[in-house]
Amino acid sequence: MLSRLVLRCALSCTLLCATGAGVAEPRSGCQHLRVAFYEDGALFYHAAGGxxxxxxxxxxxxxxxxxGCTIEPSVDSRVRIWAGLGSGSIDMSVSAIPLPEREKIGRFVPYMTGRNFVLLHKELSGRLHSMDNFLAHPQYKIAVVKSYKHGHSYEVWLAKLREQGRVFETADHLAMMRLFKLGRVDAVMATPTTWYPLVKQEQLAGTYSVMDWAPRENMVSGLVLSRRNVDAATVARFSQAIRxxxxxxxxxRIFERHTDAERAGQMLNF
Structure with missing residues (x-):
């Protein structure tokens, strides 16, 4: 009887130890962080010199x-980055917008604010002057980057357009702007940090109009650090450094280096 009890206790201890060993605690400090970037206009792009x-x-x-951190940088699509943050294969990413579903997998440290605008082909700006007006003309189509969030009003509007098959989903901003340049779509959704460099790259200067159809929907974005891998104390250190x-x-100075003084001031309102 005693030997059976000892065996059961030993087996229970083995199972508990194995279970505990399989649960990784978030690590303290910022040594060897795997940081994922994604190409997006002035936020992250190829320099002229390489x-x-x-x-x-x-x-x-x-x-x-x-x-005093050390990082292992990588470049990937936004979709794969969010999957990596969820699985724990990525520790941190950048210019991320906090949403309830995202708060479950990451802690956020904001460092800028901005909002989306609609870019129209210039000849359409006289007849398309609001989201409702655009929606009322079924021949017009818009392109967006897959998985990007644009604010509540725009998301409601885009959902209606998707129901009508009028939204093109692209892998990145460069592909989106090429559709716009080729006339495959009549509009694109973008932020100033996105379109500044891409307009130059795609030689679109003077061919488009910027429509501000949701002027009150600024969106704060910043670092996102994996809850699985990075502890709250380390996130607090990042927050203090950003402050x-x-x-x-x-x-x-960083914002002005890649945009302009007016835009830089607006981006600091977070």
Whole structure:
């Protein structure tokens, strides 16, 4: 009887230890963070001389310098990045918009704000002057980047357009702007940090009009750090560093480096 009890206790201990060993605790500190970037206009793009540059890269580089982190950078699509954050194969990403479903897998540290605009072919701006007006003309189509969020009003509008088969989903902003340039779509959804460099790249200057159809829907974005891999104390250190970068003017200088002074001031309103 005693031997059976000892055997049961030993087996229970083995199972508990095995279960505990299989659950990884979020690590403290920022040593060897796997940081995923994604190509997006002025946020992250190829520099003229080769290599990557952009607002997101400069923000991460400054955080690395201030906090003494080491990072393993990668570049991927936004869809795969969110999957990696959820599975734990990625520790951190950039310019992410907090949403309830995303809060379950990551903690957010904001560093900029902005909003989406609709870019129309210039000859259409006189007849298309609102979301409802666009919706009322079934011949017109719009392109967006797959998995991107655009604010409540735009998402409701896009859902109605999707029901009518009038939304093209593209893998990235470059593909979206090419559809626009070729006339496959009549409009695209973009932020200023997206269209500034792409308009130059696609030689679209003077061919489009910017429509501000949701002027009150600013969206805050920033770092997202995996809940599975990064503890709350480390997230707090990132938040403190971002606050210091805002107060000492570093964030403004980074924004101005890749956009302009007016846009940089607007991006600081988070």
């Amino acid at each position: 290599g990557w540059t952009g607002i997101d890269k400069d923000v991460v580089d400054e955080l690395v310098r201030r906090l 210091a970068m805002r107060e000492d003017g570093t964030l403004r």
